[in-house]
Amino acid sequence: MGVASNNDKKIQMRLSCPMPKLDFDVITLGHGSGGLLTHRLLNSGVFDLLKNDWLDEHHDGAMLKLEGQTAFTSDSFVVSPIFFPGGNIGELAVNGTVNDLAMCGAIPQFLSLSFIIEEGLPMQEFWDILVAIKFACEQAGVQVVTGDTKVVERGKGDKIFINTTGIGRLHPRANIHTSRIKAGDKIIVSGELATHGMAIMSVREGLEFETTIESDTRNVNHIVQALLDEFGPAIHLLRDPTRGGVATVLAEIAQDTQLGVELSQQHIPVDEQVGSACEILGLDPLYVANEGIFIAIVEGEVAEEVVEKMRLMAHCEQACVIGEVVEGHPGQVVLISGIGGKRVVSMLVGEQLPRIC
Amino acid sequence: MGVASNNDKKIQMRLSCPMPKLDFDVITLGHGSGGLLTHRLLNSGVFDLLKNDWLDEHHDGAMLKLEGQTAFTSDSFVVSPIFFPGGNIGELAVNGTVNDLAMCGAIPQFLSLSFIIEEGLPMQEFWDILVAIKFACEQAGVQVVTGDTKVVERGKGDKIFINTTGIGRLHPRANIHTSRIKAGDKIIVSGELATHGMAIMSVREGLEFETTIESDTRNVNHIVQALLDEFGPAIHLLRDPTRGGVATVLAEIAQDTQLGVELSQQHIPVDEQVGSACEILGLDPLYVANEGIFIAIVEGEVAEEVVEKMRLMAHCEQACVIGEVVEGHPGQVVLISGIGGKRVVSMLVGEQLPRIC
Numbered sequence: 030m031g032v033a034s035n036n037d038k039k040i041q042m043r044l045s046c047p048m049p050k051l052d053f054d055v056i057t058l059g060h061g062s063g064g065l066l067t068h069r070l071l072n073s074g075v076f077d078l079l080k081n082d083w084l085d086e087h088h089d090g091a092m093l094k095l096e097g098q099t100a101f102t103s104d105s106f107v108v109s110p111i112f113f114p115g116g117n118i119g120e121l122a123v124n125g126t127v128n129d130l131a132m133c134g135a136i137p138q139f140l141s142l143s144f145i146i147e148e149g150l151p152m153q154e155f156w157d158i159l160v161a162i163k164f165a166c167e168q169a170g171v172q173v174v175t176g177d178t179k180v181v182e183r184g185k186g187d188k189i190f191i192n193t194t195g196i197g198r199l200h201p202r203a204n205i206h207t208s209r210i211k212a213g214d215k216i217i218v219s220g221e222l223a224t225h226g227m228a229i230m231s232v233r234e235g236l237e238f239e240t241t242i243e244s245d246t247r248n249v250n251h252i253v254q255a256l257l258d259e260f261g262p263a264i265h266l267l268r269d270p271t272r273g274g275v276a277t278v279l280a281e282i283a284q285d286t287q288l289g290v291e292l293s294q295q296h297i298p299v300d301e302q303v304g305s306a307c308e309i310l311g312l313d314p315l316y317v318a319n320e321g322i323f324i325a326i327v328e329g330e331v332a333e334e335v336v337e338k339m340r341l342m343a344h345c346e347q348a349c350v351i352g353e354v355v356e357g358h359p360g361q362v363v364l365i366s367g368i369g370g371k372r373v374v375s376m377l378v379g380e381q382l383p384r385i386c
Numbered sequence: 387m388g389v390a391s392n393n394d395k396k397i398q399m400r401l402s403c404p405m406p407k408l409d410f411d412v413i414t415l416g417h418g419s420g421g422l423l424t425h426r427l428l429n430s431g432v433f434d435l436l437k438n439d440w441l442d443e444h445h446d447g448a449m450l451k452l453e454g455q456t457a458f459t460s461d462s463f464v465v466s467p468i469f470f471p472g473g474n475i476g477e478l479a480v481n482g483t484v485n486d487l488a489m490c491g492a493i494p495q496f497l498s499l500s501f502i503i504e505e506g507l508p509m510q511e512f513w514d515i516l517v518a519i520k521f522a523c524e525q526a527g528v529q530v531v532t533g534d535t536k537v538v539e540r541g542k543g544d545k546i547f548i549n550t551t552g553i554g555r556l557h558p559r560a561n562i563h564t565s566r567i568k569a570g571d572k573i574i575v576s577g578e579l580a581t582h583g584m585a586i587m588s589v590r591e592g593l594e595f596e597t598t599i600e601s602d603t604r605n606v607n608h609i610v611q612a613l614l615d616e617f618g619p620a621i622h623l624l625r626d627p628t629r630g631g632v633a634t635v636l637a638e639i640a641q642d643t644q645l646g647v648e649l650s651q652q653h654i655p656v657d658e659q660v661g662s663a664c665e666i667l668g669l670d671p672l673y674v675a676n677e678g679i680f681i682a683i684v685e686g687e688v689a690e691e692v693v694e695k696m697r698l699m700a701h702c703e704q705a706c707v708i709g710e711v712v713e714g715h716p717g718q719v720v721l722i723s724g725i726g727g728k729r730v731v732s733m734l735v736g737e738q739l740p741r742i743c
Contacts, residue, residue: 063629
């Protein structure tokens with residue numbers, strides 16, 4: 030299965046990138062000084078690991094040759110714990126920004142990578158995060174071309190925060206915009222909901238299941254590119270339902286377009302174990318953060334064809350239409366249960382799962 | 387004087403941008419949820435304050451039309467305290483990235499802006515930071531086109547950290563590269579050293595002087611652009627000596643080029659009060675972080691002309707040649723005292739002044 034082979038590839042990469050022998054075990058304030066210790070840290074193998082022509086310049090900025098419409102997006106990652114089943118903050122930071130670019134209809138190209146490290150972070154943990162970053166960059170086909178490293182005193186941060194900011198070139202067939210959504214459009218989800226959020230929560234709450242719930246963090250840009258290649262402007266909007274979940278994303282869209290959204294509860298795909306974890310913790314999967322899935326709002330006529338195409342791709346085997354855009358109840362998302370009951374779904378209120386990404 | 391009028395302009399902007407009436411006084415975890423409270427926070431006036439066509443889209447990424455060679459640079463700002471004489475973390479975050487773009491020989495255009503806020507930050511402080519960001523963007527002529535807001539629990543951050551990542555187009559006459567440096571080049575500094583670092587340290591150490599030492603944080607991109615307009619490729623390298631100070635930047639350059647650098651101690655401009663503060667704290671101004679100045683390494687023949695031109699510009703009245711690039715002592719920076727004594731200047735070792743930017 031796709032997921033297993035991905036894990037195998039990760040393990041391969043970890044084995045092929047052992048941490049070099051260093052004369053320090055933990056990150057100290059001096060490593061963020063911009064002076065000799067910063068140089069030593071970066072030259073200890075960090076630059077080598079992420080090696081490319083731009084990083085080799087060792088300049089504060091990278092010079093890029095860009096053409097035409099360019100997508101630009103930024104996210105800071107503060108997930109806790111920084112290591113979780115299925116991944117760590119490093120790959121999450123790459124995948125998150127890569128996927129945001131893909132959601133703009135862009136082909137991800139370049140990333141900046143900025144660390145805020147809490148003094149005392151074990152160098153081995155930093156190294157493992159860097160290897161995960163390298164893995165995720167290779168999977169997505171992007172390069173880290175510039176960055177920054179700051180260190181704050183113990184108790185003034187939380188192990189490590191990562192900002193990634195990304196640049197990508199617009200796919201020539203993309204025409205993604207909220208204004209293109211119209212009644213009759215279908216809402217497709219690329220895979221099962223709530224997996225990332227429940228992987229994090231299960232660790233935090235100490236929940237135990239037969240098998241561990243693993244985060245689905247991954248890049249979706251190649252999938253999106255294949256869909257844009259084939260369906261182009263029939264794809265009206267792409268969104269990754271991270272914080273606030275599918276409910277919040279769809280509520281935003283309903284509000285922005287002043288159209289209605291109808292969701293069919295029985296079609297919303299949730300892994301059985303993830304569903305159980307949600308029940309135990311009293312959480313609605315519609316509001317839980319996702320990382321490895323996306324929502325596509327597409328022309329009604331092509332929806333089934335898009336879904337068929339997606340189901341042939343790794344990590345999209347559970348893709349399906351979960352609802353449609355309607356003229357009725359403008360500005361509102363309505364969930365229709367298996368027996369026809371209706372309830373209004375609004376944006377996430379308060380904070381259900383802090384620091385999920 | 388330039389500085390005073392700058393302060394007047396800042397005060398004007400603060401008066402013209404009062405915080406709107408809100409139903410909350412402090413930032414809570416919910417404001418980082420990506421849900422309703424995040425929307426309320428951003429729509430409370432944040433989007434209006436930084437208003438432009440890209441932010442109005444309220445999308446995760448911005449679509450930009452870029453042409454040709456583009457500079458891309460990222461920095462996270464963790465300065466403590468977040469409010470200091472002469473500025474706050476907001477304008478520092480804008481000016482820092484704007485200046486990094488300028489140091490690439492680029493004309494700054496677009497910024498991303500990502501916040502990591504510690505729960506409990508007073509909304510008024512966040513607002514004041516945003517107004518400073520607006521001010522700095524207007525001064526530099528850049529626009530914030532995308533961003534992100536995360537909130538971490540009390541004790542897991544330190545009030546606020548800001549990442550800015552910038553995009554700029556290469557100045558048509560710029561040809562900035564370490565490889566262009568050669569013996570005979572002159573080293574110019576655009577103004578007095580160590581002002582920003584000592585403004586921060588004076589607050590932290592409770593030092594009192596007749597007048598407060600104020601940070602010189604400001605954008606230098608218009609100055610750099612004017613120099614590139616006139617002197618173009620005669621400017622071989624530009625660097626802003628932030629963390630690690632002038633000493634670390636020049637030591638890096640000497641190491642990278644394997645040329646020597648000779649500095650004339652008597653020509654290094656330091657404000658009298660800043661010099662006293664350094665003496666009291668046992669700090670060498672050459673290692674103290676700067677924000678509002680830059681180093682230009684230029685063709686020997688045009689150096690005096692460059693300095694003359696700079697001295698006519700606001701904030702560059704103290705510009706001068708502080709040294710030159712030589713064939714001798716390759717890879718080393720040598721400081722020559724008023725009476726001809728010589729000492730080797732190396733990179734900053736350890737951390738002299740944590741969290742200065």
